[in-house]
Amino acid sequence: MSQTKKSYVIRFANELNNFRSMEFNALASLYKLDFKFIEPISEKPFMIIETNDEAALLNVFNRIILATSLFECWVSSSDFDEFIDEVNNCTQIHNDYYRNCSFRIQVEAFGRKISQQQKIERIERLSGLPLKGKIRMINPDVTFYYMEYYGLNPNRQPEKPYQILFGKWITDSNRKLCSTFSLKTRKFIANTSMDATLSFLMANIAQININDIVYDPFVGSGSLLVSAAYFGAYVCGTDIDYPLLHGMIKPTRVGSQQRDDDESVHGNLKQYKLESRYIDVIAGDSSLPLFRNDIEFDAIITDPPYGIRESRERIGTKKSDPTVPIEYLDRHLPAKLQYKLDDIYNDLLNFSAQHLKPNGMVIFWAPYFKHFYKNNDYKNFKQQQQTQTLPQIDSLPKYDHQDPAIRFQHENLRLLSFGEQKLTKNCSRILVVMQKILK
Ligand SMILES: C[S@@+](CC[C@H](N)C(=O)[O-])C[C@H]1O[C@@H](n2cnc3c(N)ncnc32)[C@H](O)[C@@H]1O
Missing domain, CATH: 3.30.2130.30 (VC0802-like)
Incomplete structure (x- = not known):
């Protein structure tokens, strides 16, 4: 050197x-x-x-x-x-x-x-x-x-x-990776598949390395696993959408009548000769504990559902559901509940703090609504909401500060960096990177 x-x-x-x-x-x-x-x-x-x-x-x-x-x-x-x-x-x-x-x-x-x-x-x-x-x-x-x-x-x-x-x-x-791995030619895509450029960008920012074990708790069609596997990681994920993971939704390509057998996350890795890096995907609810406490990942890389193009759900009991007889309410699983944004991020940070190796990274997207934050005044926003057509309060995060250092906090994770991607005039998303620290 x-x-x-x-x-x-x-x-x-x-x-x-x-x-x-x-x-x-x-x-x-x-x-x-x-x-x-x-x-x-x-x-x-x-x-x-x-x-x-x-x-x-x-x-x-x-x-x-x-x-x-x-x-x-x-x-x-x-x-x-x-x-x-x-x-x-x-x-x-x-x-x-x-x-x-x-x-x-x-x-x-x-x-x-x-x-x-x-x-x-x-x-x-x-x-x-x-x-x-x-x-x-x-x-x-x-x-x-x-x-x-x-x-x-x-x-x-x-x-x-x-x-x-x-x-x-x-x-x-x-950069030619972005066209080689374009979603246009991807075997299996879903409504919210992450495009190749952003997937590789996330894998780079998460510093994915050869032989890392990488997990995506909201895996969808597995785009983030493809880029992590390309850089040599072993990959796995979870998604609540059983039909999506099991090839029971409509075919990926417009005009095709039937799904191919390998229209799946595994099929995507196979398409790029990365199948040796595939561990598995689990149909499950990331709001619930799915792993033994001692299971550890090198990195967690994910795009949680914001409820804009896909629903935010978790499994739970809706006590007020009138269709369920009262005697079954306690054991009534799975009914789908709305998975609130705050809960998604709290669960993700707690999960990461528990399951990341020391110094491991969690990288994720979070929505950021400008008109909500502009005045930095949550009460004001609530009043406005009564008179104007603004997003339902429940669909917005319950904090009145946009600063990721305040919004995303955990005693075993430290905020490393973040960046904003503008989506519309009033709506952006931020990419947040946190690292596990031991206290
Ligand atoms: C934004 S999409 C992820 C897209 C993915 N990165 C891809 O490239 O296809 C969010 C995913 O989270 C899943 N999801 C929603 N609620 C969930 C939950 N409670 N547990 C696990 N997955 C969930 C949705 O089914 C959806 O596939």
Whole structure:
């Protein structure tokens, strides 16, 4: 590992920007990447770090979903006119290898469209560099990377870029996983299957590692198990929906009349040759104790039901159910009760505190309603609800604070990170990561 320190640019995809730092920091921690921010994660489509551990950085890059490419940063300039001088003065360009190798120059602009002709002009500006090797568009020894950054406001594009980056391309990320594992070609999906990008993102943020045992207490069609299994975990889950787990619902694909036998969580893992990682799925109610106390998981990764596209249910006795004779009420199982959001999260945290290994992670989504929190005033919300069409109070969490550090608390779990994904103007969901600690 004892290399000299180098600067690297990490180019992000323009997607799920709120989760960039959660993912990068989680993978950096998993692969013990010792680094320093030169330009930290911001709204820009890139960040710059410094490290002497390129091997660990490549491990991060092999998994990262929200980045597209990695390159060595030789020059970062804010002056278009001085840029060429800065490249000429950088030490790397005078290295014998780079002076004599075959090469090509890849040009990119962010925040402004530049034509093919303008790209060629940029390359011509670089023609004074001391590069003596052959230009080779296919399989060159080195690809140099030139990027102009024009800011994020498409209505106010400056004449000259705010920043120009130049360096050596190292690798692209593994984002093609998102299309390889797309739900469009997935054997078995359900109403709320998690898409491939978010599933891989969650597995990365949860730092799923080879041979981990991973559990999803609201497993549905098992999308989160697929990504965990891809990273080498053994996976299992629970869902209350017996027909869903046992292939008794309508077929996944529109137009097909009959379900295939392997339209199941197991079938999904088989589709991707990950069946050796499948433990099992249990039809059961995650509000009830299902496991012996000594069963432990490395990670719990889940998307609980919020009651928007799927019902929130748990098994229980409805004392007031008039259809059940009074003498049977005590033993009346299973009647379905509404599973309140507060209870879902309390149960999930208690379960995680009991069944995670020390330092194990639980990662989950929780809904976040803006108009409820805007005034940060629960009483006010209750009054408004009498006069306006707002969601039923019971369908909302019973807390008047949006801060996950207050909303999600357990003495044996500590909040590691969280990020928000906007769904509509007033409604978001937050991804929360907590880690088991021993007191
Ligand atoms: C948001 S979906 C999960 C989707 C899943 N991540 C996937 O990719 O298909 C929530 C799941 O929780 C299940 N569920 C609802 N109440 C439950 C309970 N009490 N115990 C276990 N599962 C429950 C629902 O049947 C539904 O499949």
